[in-house]
Amino acid sequence: MSLRIVVCVKYVPDASGDRRFAEDLTVDREDVDGLLSELDEYAVEQALRIAEASGDGAEVTVLTVGPEDAREAVAKGLRMGADRGVHVEDEAVHGSDVMGTSLVLARAVEKAGFDLVVCGMASTDGVMGVLPAVLAERLGVAQLTLLSEVSVDGGVVRGRRDGDRAAEVLEASLPAVVSVTDQSGEARYPSFKGIMAAKKKPVVSWDLDDLGIDGGDVGVAGAWTVVDAAAGRPARGAGVVVTDDGEGGRQLAGYLAERKFI
Amino acid sequence: MAEVVVYVDHVDGAVRKPTLELVTLAQRLGEPVAVVLAAPGDGLDPAVALLAEHGATRILTVRAGEFAAHPVVARADALQAACAHVTPAAVLVPSSPEGKEIAALLAVRTGSGLLTDAVDVENSGEGPVAVQSVFAASFTTRSRVTRGIPVITVKPNAAPVEPAPAAGVVEELEAVFSERATAVRVVSSTPREATGRPELTEAAIVVSGGRGVGGADNFALIEALADSLGAAVGASRAAVDAGWYPHSHQVGQTGKSVSPQLYIASGISGAIQHRAGMQTSKTIVAVNKDAEAPIFDLADYGVVGDLFTVLPQLTEEINNRKA
Ligand SMILES: Cc1cc2nc3c(=O)[nH]c(=O)nc-3n(C[C@H](O)[C@H](O)[C@H](O)COP(=O)(O)OP(=O)(O)OC[C@H]3O[C@@H](n4cnc5c(N)ncnc54)[C@H](O)[C@@H]3O)c2cc1C
Ligand SMILES: Nc1ncnc2c1ncn2[C@@H]1O[C@H](COP(=O)(O)O)[C@@H](O)[C@H]1O
Numbered sequence: 001m002s003l004r005i006v007v008c009v010k011y012v013p014d015a016s017g018d019r020r021f022a023e024d025l026t027v028d029r030e031d032v033d034g035l036l037s038e039l040d041e042y043a044v045e046q047a048l049r050i051a052e053a054s055g056d057g058a059e060v061t062v063l064t065v066g067p068e069d070a071r072e073a074v075a076k077g078l079r080m081g082a083d084r085g086v087h088v089e090d091e092a093v094h095g096s097d098v099m100g101t102s103l104v105l106a107r108a109v110e111k112a113g114f115d116l117v118v119c120g121m122a123s124t125d126g127v128m129g130v131l132p133a134v135l136a137e138r139l140g141v142a143q144l145t146l147l148s149e150v151s152v153d154g155g156v157v158r159g160r161r162d163g164d165r166a167a168e169v170l171e172a173s174l175p176a177v178v179s180v181t182d183q184s185g186e187a188r189y190p191s192f193k194g195i196m197a198a199k200k201k202p203v204v205s206w207d208l209d210d211l212g213i214d215g216g217d218v219g220v221a222g223a224w225t226v227v228d229a230a231a232g233r234p235a236r237g238a239g240v241v242v243t244d245d246g247e248g249g250r251q252l253a254g255y256l257a258e259r260k261f262i
Numbered sequence: 263m264a265e266v267v268v269y270v271d272h273v274d275g276a277v278r279k280p281t282l283e284l285v286t287l288a289q290r291l292g293e294p295v296a297v298v299l300a301a302p303g304d305g306l307d308p309a310v311a312l313l314a315e316h317g318a319t320r321i322l323t324v325r326a327g328e329f330a331a332h333p334v335v336a337r338a339d340a341l342q343a344a345c346a347h348v349t350p351a352a353v354l355v356p357s358s359p360e361g362k363e364i365a366a367l368l369a370v371r372t373g374s375g376l377l378t379d380a381v382d383v384e385n386s387g388e389g390p391v392a393v394q395s396v397f398a399a400s401f402t403t404r405s406r407v408t409r410g411i412p413v414i415t416v417k418p419n420a421a422p423v424e425p426a427p428a429a430g431v432v433e434e435l436e437a438v439f440s441e442r443a444t445a446v447r448v449v450s451s452t453p454r455e456a457t458g459r460p461e462l463t464e465a466a467i468v469v470s471g472g473r474g475v476g477g478a479d480n481f482a483l484i485e486a487l488a489d490s491l492g493a494a495v496g497a498s499r500a501a502v503d504a505g506w507y508p509h510s511h512q513v514g515q516t517g518k519s520v521s522p523q524l525y526i527a528s529g530i531s532g533a534i535q536h537r538a539g540m541q542t543s544k545t546i547v548a549v550n551k552d553a554e555a556p557i558f559d560l561a562d563y564g565v566v567g568d569l570f571t572v573l574p575q576l577t578e579e580i581n582n583r584k585a
Binding site: 015019020097098099102124125130133134136137140142143144145158162163165166167168169170172173176181182223224225226227229230231232233237239240243244246248249250255257262 | 334398
């Protein structure tokens with residue numbers, strides 16, 4: 001059977017805009033501009049490359065869990081070249097932590113059918129970077145995370161993980177969950193043909209009932225953590241800015257000496 | 263008294279500084295129990311002595327070849343075994359990419375809430391509170407775990423390391439490895455070359471260069487300044503993408519997150535993704551020839567000037583003052 005790849009993509013608030021918290025201390029996703037997380041574009045890219053290399057009609061599904069607007073993250077994946085989309089949308093999902101989100105994603109991935117799940121390295125809003133590991137645990141399959149290179153050959157996935165102390169080459173038999181870093185290779189821009197074709201690609205919407213999940217297990221109610229307070233970081237006190245007049249380096253040394261750094 | 267498990271990050275038995283910070287932090291919540299996972303041959307005596315000196319009342323060791331042969335999951339299996347042995351009030355894990363995954367696996371398996379990248383941990387009537395810095399450090403949040411054992415990963419430099427001699431009673435534990443642990447094999451491992459400089463995330467001072475440095479050879483200027491201060495070297499993604507400096511030195515959202523006493527940025531504009539990795543630094547210094555560069559909004563001290571003249575003069579002056 002040909003390879004079934006599911007890419008998990010997240011719709012996030014634009015980092016160059018004003019990001020903030022809503023009144024219930026969840027990330028405000030309503031009144032801010034969003035987009036497909038740039039880090040998940042790398043995941044779509046690697047999924048497409050793996051599918052192209054497999055040459056036997058591998059199918060790439062883009063999957064997102066999020067509010068109505070999140071559909072745009074799926075649409076972007078389809079324009080890049082994925083074959084079909086899944087959008088899980090349910091009021092009850094609002095405010096989920098990684099445990100809730102991973103539960104929804106696990107059920108959705110199972111329902112879609114998969115040999116390989118490809119994730120980004122981290123969300124650009126939450127930046128926990130742990131969802132892929134938790135997803136693999138919930139699915140009971142191998143995890144190869146934070147890969148800067150990845151390939152699939154003969155039912156085995158192989159990748160390079162650049163750790164703190166060593167660069168490791170890892171491998172595992174499918175099924176597996178991988179996550180890829182922004183070192184894995186530039187993501188393609190959608191072509192005109194891709195943009196036109198995407199309009200005809202199937203996108204299904206599922207809610208929690210479709211996935212057999214109890215609303216109480218996810219969202220704010222089902223979260224295993226709570227945010228008690230969120231405060232804007234006080235602006236750093238206006239610093240000293242001097243223009244170099246030939247003595248800038250020495251003056252800076254004086255500043256550092258005053259602060260006992262020298 | 264409640265016990266708090268601290269996952270020990272070490273290299274061949276040498277305990278890394280962030281772990282000692284956690285042993286200090288853990289004492290706010292209870293008695294630290296250190297968990298050391300090691301290869302069968304690792305000499306652990308220095309590690310045990312150091313952990314006891316800083317407050318570990320008990321030290322649980324697990325020795326197995328699986329830790330080197332299979333990444334991440336094998337370690338989560340062993341940490342889980344240690345937690346079953348202790349029934350801790352909280353678990354603290356150093357916030358490296360690997361540490362976060364190990365903590366996450368422990369959390370999901372034990373039905374426990376997870377908080378990552380804490381910059382501080384406090385005790386409250388309702389259990390530990392993790393202070394986190396979010397949205398590129400533009401917000402500070404305070405969060406708690408409401409289910410299971412609070413599992414918290416803590417960033418380097420969250421607390422000063424303080425000596426606090428404790429018993430440090432050593433116990434050997436057995437771990438049973440799950441099928442998922444051995445499903446991934448390490449085919450090869452190439453150790454990273456030592457630079458002789460402090461570890462980027464642990465360093466008290468970080469000196470970083472960006473696109474303004476203009477080439478790989480010019481990074482010698484950044485390195486010379488770093489060496490005059492005993493600092494680690496960092497780089498922006500633009501400098502890394504250009505191939506001027508290794509990715510392992512990248513500071514920012516998709517690189518390392520640093521929180522040193524002093525951060526010196528040269529030829530770096532201060533994009534949001536770069537700020538995400540350095541904004542919590544205590545003192546920030548910027549050298550940039552563009553007075554409008556956003557990095558100056560963060561800087562405690564900024565020099566508008568050409569880094570090719572400012573840095574050599576600065577380095578020379580520092581070396582003179584030290585001599
Ligand atoms: C998803 C995503 C993740 C990212 N992750 C990271 C990350 O982890 N880390 C990161 O750094 N970036 C990251 N980026 C990239 C980031 O957006 C910026 O592009 C990058 O930080 C720019 O690097 P820079 O400041 O060195 O270069 P530039 O923005 O080009 O700035 C160069 C600066 O050098 C100054 N300069 C030039 N010549 C001199 C001179 N002779 N003397 C003094 N000053 C001089 C210029 O005035 C300018 O301000 C990410 C981007 C995305 C989309
Ligand atoms: N709501 C979501 N929908 C789909 N995928 C997600 C979602 N949240 C996280 N992911 C995936 O998990 C990765 C890591 O996320 P995180 O652990 O939140 O930093 C992302 O790069 C995505 O691939």
